[in-house]
Amino acid sequence: MNRRVPFLIITATLFAACHRNNGGGISSGTGGWPPSSAPAQVSSSAQVVKMTVSPVQIAPGGAAEAVVRLAIMPGYHVNANPATYPYLIATEIKPEKAKGITADKPTYPAAKTRKFQFADEPLAVYEDEAEVKLPLRADAKTAGEISLPITVRVQACDNEKCFPPATLDSAIPITVK
Numbered sequence: 001m002n003r004r005v006p007f008l009i010i011t012a013t014l015f016a017a018c019h020r021n022n023g024g025g026i027s028s029g030t031g032g033w034p035p036s037s038a039p040a041q042v043s044s045s046a047q048v049v050k051m052t053v054s055p056v057q058i059a060p061g062g063a064a065e066a067v068v069r070l071a072i073m074p075g076y077h078v079n080a081n082p083a084t085y086p087y088l089i090a091t092e093i094k095p096e097k098a099k100g101i102t103a104d105k106p107t108y109p110a111a112k113t114r115k116f117q118f119a120d121e122p123l124a125v126y127e128d129e130a131e132v133k134l135p136l137r138a139d140a141k142t143a144g145e146i147s148l149p150i151t152v153r154v155q156a157c158d159n160e161k162c163f164p165p166a167t168l169d170s171a172i173p174i175t176v177k
Contacts, residue, residue: 045156046166048073053150055173058101061140066172068093068106068152070130078154080111080124088123089155089165093132096149100142101174104135117160125157138176148172 042048050071058064070091072078083090095103109131111124136148150172155165 042076042156042158042163044166045078045154045163046168048076048156048163049078049154049166049168051152051168051170053170053172055175056136057175057177058136058138060138060142060176063135063137066134066136066148066174068132068134068150068170068172070126070132070152070154072126072128072130072156074128076156076158077112077114077125077127078130078156080126081106081108082124084119084121084123089153091126091130091132091155092153093134094151094153095134095172096151098146098148098174100139100176101146101148102137102139103148104137107133107135116157118157118162134172136172136174138174142176144176146174146176148174 052069052071054067054069056064056066070078078091079088081090081092091108093106109126112127113122114125114127115122132152134150148171150170152168152170153165154168156163
């Protein structure tokens with residue numbers, strides 16, 4: 001029997017089991033973020049951080065809390081708020097103005113402390129998912145559907161380097177009734 005036949009069978013089996021996805025890496029299946037959403041090469045923090053908001057209902061003259069969720073792709077993190085050092089860009093939510101709605105200071109989640117190759121000391125970061133709470137108040141004479149624009153400033157990093165910061169835009173749908 002030719003000794004090359006088993007080698008060719010093993011090579012063909014491995015080639016069939018693993019394939020190159022659009023991102024240029026080798027994948028043996030999906031998990032977490034699907035390969036179609038994984039960036040080929042990261043050039044901005046917006047490629048690895050996704051933001052979602054949930055609708056909020058407030059009574060006229062009442063208060064409620066909006067939740068802004070940040071989904072961070074596996075293998076990446078963003079700087080916490082407050083950031084470990086002043087020169088790091090902290091994750092920051094900024095509400096815009098909406099008639100009849102007042103947004104108070106956001107409440108950021110507790111950070112995880114991690115040690116990375118590019119920093120001498122451990123850093124305060126968010127990984128996987130982070131929920132930021134934004135207290136809202138409605139004026140007594142306000143009623144109806146209102147959209148509160150928000151921006152989130154993030155700087156994503158992997159285990160070796162940080163990427164240019166990004167500003168993510170969204171709006172919180174608010175029903176006042």
